[in-house]
Amino acid sequence: MTDSDLVVLDDVTVSYGGRSLLRPKRQTFAAVDRVSLTVPRGQTTGIVGGTGAGKSTVAKVVMGMVPATSGTVRIAGHDVAASGADRLKLQRLRQVVLQDPFSSLNPRMTVRDIIAEPLMLVGRTRRADIDARVEELLTLVGLSPSRAKLYPHQFSGGQRQRISIARALSPSPELIVLDEPTSALDVSVRAQILLLLKRLQDELGVTYLIISHDMLTVAYLASTVAVMAAGRIVEIGPTAQLFRSPQHEYTRELLASIPNTSGSWLEQADAQSEPDPVPIGGSA
Amino acid sequence: MSAAERPALEVRGLTISVPTRGGGRGIAVRDVSFSVPAGGRAGLVGESGSGKTMTSLAIMGLLPSAARVEAGEILLDGDNLLAKSQREMQRLRGKRLSMVMQDPMTALDPCFTIGSQVAQPLHQHRGLSRGKLNAAVVESLEQVRLSTARDRLRQYPHQLSGGMRQRVTSAIALAGQPRVLIADEPTTALDATTQVRYLKLLRDLQEQTNFALLLVAHDLMVVQHVCERVIVMYGGEVVEEGTAEDVFNAPRHPYTQALLGAIQVVDDTVTLTPINGNAPDVADVLPGCRFQPRCAHARDVCLTPPALVGEDDGPVTRCWGVQQGWLAT
Numbered sequence: 001m002t003d004s005d006l007v008v009l010d011d012v013t014v015s016y017g018g019r020s021l022l023r024p025k026r027q028t029f030a031a032v033d034r035v036s037l038t039v040p041r042g043q044t045t046g047i048v049g050g051t052g053a054g055k056s057t058v059a060k061v062v063m064g065m066v067p068a069t070s071g072t073v074r075i076a077g078h079d080v081a082a083s084g085a086d087r088l089k090l091q092r093l094r095q096v097v098l099q100d101p102f103s104s105l106n107p108r109m110t111v112r113d114i115i116a117e118p119l120m121l122v123g124r125t126r127r128a129d130i131d132a133r134v135e136e137l138l139t140l141v142g143l144s145p146s147r148a149k150l151y152p153h154q155f156s157g158g159q160r161q162r163i164s165i166a167r168a169l170s171p172s173p174e175l176i177v178l179d180e181p182t183s184a185l186d187v188s189v190r191a192q193i194l195l196l197l198k199r200l201q202d203e204l205g206v207t208y209l210i211i212s213h214d215m216l217t218v219a220y221l222a223s224t225v226a227v228m229a230a231g232r233i234v235e236i237g238p239t240a241q242l243f244r245s246p247q248h249e250y251t252r253e254l255l256a257s258i259p260n261t262s263g264s265w266l267e268q269a270d271a272q273s274e275p276d277p278v279p280i281g282g283s284a
Numbered sequence: 285m286s287a288a289e290r291p292a293l294e295v296r297g298l299t300i301s302v303p304t305r306g307g308g309r310g311i312a313v314r315d316v317s318f319s320v321p322a323g324g325r326a327g328l329v330g331e332s333g334s335g336k337t338m339t340s341l342a343i344m345g346l347l348p349s350a351a352r353v354e355a356g357e358i359l360l361d362g363d364n365l366l367a368k369s370q371r372e373m374q375r376l377r378g379k380r381l382s383m384v385m386q387d388p389m390t391a392l393d394p395c396f397t398i399g400s401q402v403a404q405p406l407h408q409h410r411g412l413s414r415g416k417l418n419a420a421v422v423e424s425l426e427q428v429r430l431s432t433a434r435d436r437l438r439q440y441p442h443q444l445s446g447g448m449r450q451r452v453t454s455a456i457a458l459a460g461q462p463r464v465l466i467a468d469e470p471t472t473a474l475d476a477t478t479q480v481r482y483l484k485l486l487r488d489l490q491e492q493t494n495f496a497l498l499l500v501a502h503d504l505m506v507v508q509h510v511c512e513r514v515i516v517m518y519g520g521e522v523v524e525e526g527t528a529e530d531v532f533n534a535p536r537h538p539y540t541q542a543l544l545g546a547i548q549v550v551d552d553t554v555t556l557t558p559i560n561g562n563a564p565d566v567a568d569v570l571p572g573c574r575f576q577p578r579c580a581h582a583r584d585v586c587l588t589p590p591a592l593v594g595e596d597d598g599p600v601t602r603c604w605g606v607q608q609g610w611l612a613t
Contacts, residue, residue, distance in 0.1 A: 050476070050477060050478070051445070051475050156565075157332070158562060186502060186563065187331065187503070187546050188543060188558065189558075189559075189562065190547065191546045191556040191558035192559075192560075194547075195556055195558055213476060216554050219554045220556065240552060240553075254476060257477045257479065259503060260505070260549070261505075265509050266483060266487065266509040269480040269481055269484040270481055270484070271485040273429055273430050273431045273447060273451055274445060274448070274477065274478050274481055275431075
């Protein structure tokens with residue numbers, strides 16, 4: 001690994017399943033199958049793919065929410081599987097913005113408390129200190145600091161996603177994992193959030209790992225895109241190159257499925273149902 | 285109007301109110317009118333809070349109890365649905381009027397096989413007997429292009445992918461051979477590649493069986509490929525209506541223009557032009573045009589409400605700029 005890589009996934013496999021009461025025969029299913037990926041510092045790396053491709057599992061492994069069955073994940077040199085002091089250091093380094101701005105914010109906490117909570121990680125506990133940081137963050141994401149005492153339900157979907165972003169930024173992390181950050185938003189608001197994310201990266205130099213099924217969202221933010229299908233990376237490359245000359249058949253289908261102005265968008269499609277979902281443990 | 289030219293579905297001056305947090309009532313749908321010709325395809329486009337789903341639920345007679353129709357008529361083949369009892373609507377739903385919902389997982393019952401869930405409406409609406417039912421179920425599933433349909437009869441919803449489940453709900457919706465099918469965001473829960481396949485199927489089915497289709501969706505780009513006419517809603521009102529070609533290639537209302545320009549791909553690069561601000565809440569009392577606070581072209585006149593104006597059969601727009609000629613289209 002070089003210093004320029006913030007996150008390094010080396011041959012990572014995540015398997016689910018195993019023996020259970022309902023499935024007495026041991027069956028496992030690799031949600032992520034031997035994935036290697038590096039995320040360069042200060043840039044955005046994107047992962048696209050359909051349902052069940054394993055892209056969210058990659059995000060969970062990086063966030064330490066799911067352990068890798070085999071392989072290693074390192075963030076700034078720290079092993080994600082570590083415990084103790086190293087783990088605390090990791091929590092400061094990485095933050096996440098989730099898809100649903102409704103369920104990912106505690107409805108019983110004020111916006112101030114939501115944004116202030118991760119500050120405990122960096123040991124900022126003085127009240128005046130916290131208030132100043134919350135005010136700074138709200139301004140940064142384009143919300144009025146006067147609204148800090150309000151609760152999440154008093155904000156619209158786009159504003160809530162801004163609150164999620166402010167919370168992720170609060171301990172000054174190096175990495176933010178964006179898991180479908182715009183999927184729940186309306187088109188007119190989606191562009192606002194994408195522009196905000198881009199501006200924050202330019203200003204703060206934060207690194208993004210963005211996971212999305214929406215090609216356009218990923219294409220706008222990411223300099224490198226990995227296409228996943230059935231747990232594997234089937235194609236990876238610079239965004240522009242992937243757009244211009246996709247190599248893998250699945251990448252081509254993904255690109256063709258982006259609604260566009262071409263009169264043949266619907267004509268070229270196949271009305272037949274898609275291939276069967278990947279069988280879980282071969283038993284579906 | 286003679287029966288031949290009477291639209292299959294006609295909504296006239298529909299106004300719906302809902303309770304607001306302050307204890308009062310807000311207008312969620314305001315004086316909405318449009319029609320879907322027999323055997324035609326119309327698209328109702330809008331973002332969250334635009335009133336599009338309220339409108340489609342009102343047509344189905346499935347409005348939440350807190351919502352109230354304040355004015356208007358909903359005519360199915362000239363028959364006013366708002367004058368019907370719950371019992372009459374119950375008999376009519378699935379037979380003359382049917383719906384495909386957004387989430388195919390919750391629309392299907394996880395405890396019953398695909399075969400039995402498709403058989404039920406075939407039996408109820410077409411009175412097919414046990415002997416003929418099996419073949420009819422397979423035929424319905426083949427009609428929605430479900431691969432290896434015969435093998436799916438004994439499968440349960442969880443064994444199918446999202447796209448396949450949406451095909452099954454479509455087979456159920458079409459089992460009663462309805463005059464009108466409402467598809468409310470049928471592809472929002474689906475992957476991009478699955479979305480195209482399903483929309484192609486929906487259009488093919490409409491062309492083959494000739495029901496009138498009302499596609500409700502947030503993505504204008506998607507709707508213009510499927511539908512002949514497009515109705516754009518914003519803040520509870522219709523702001524623009526016209527042929528899909530007109531609305532898409534020459535959008536007139538500033539909201540429609542901004543929506544189409546928000547995320548664009550030009551020469552393999554994604555460019556963004558966001559619309560500032562947020563969509564109005566039902567409780568917001570706005571004088572004049574609902575889009576005016578977010579509109580880049582707004583003038584003083586926009587503080588009085590504009591009417592929906594246009595030529596017969598031509599595009600209609602609710603915008604002072606278009607009507608007074610000072611907004612470039």
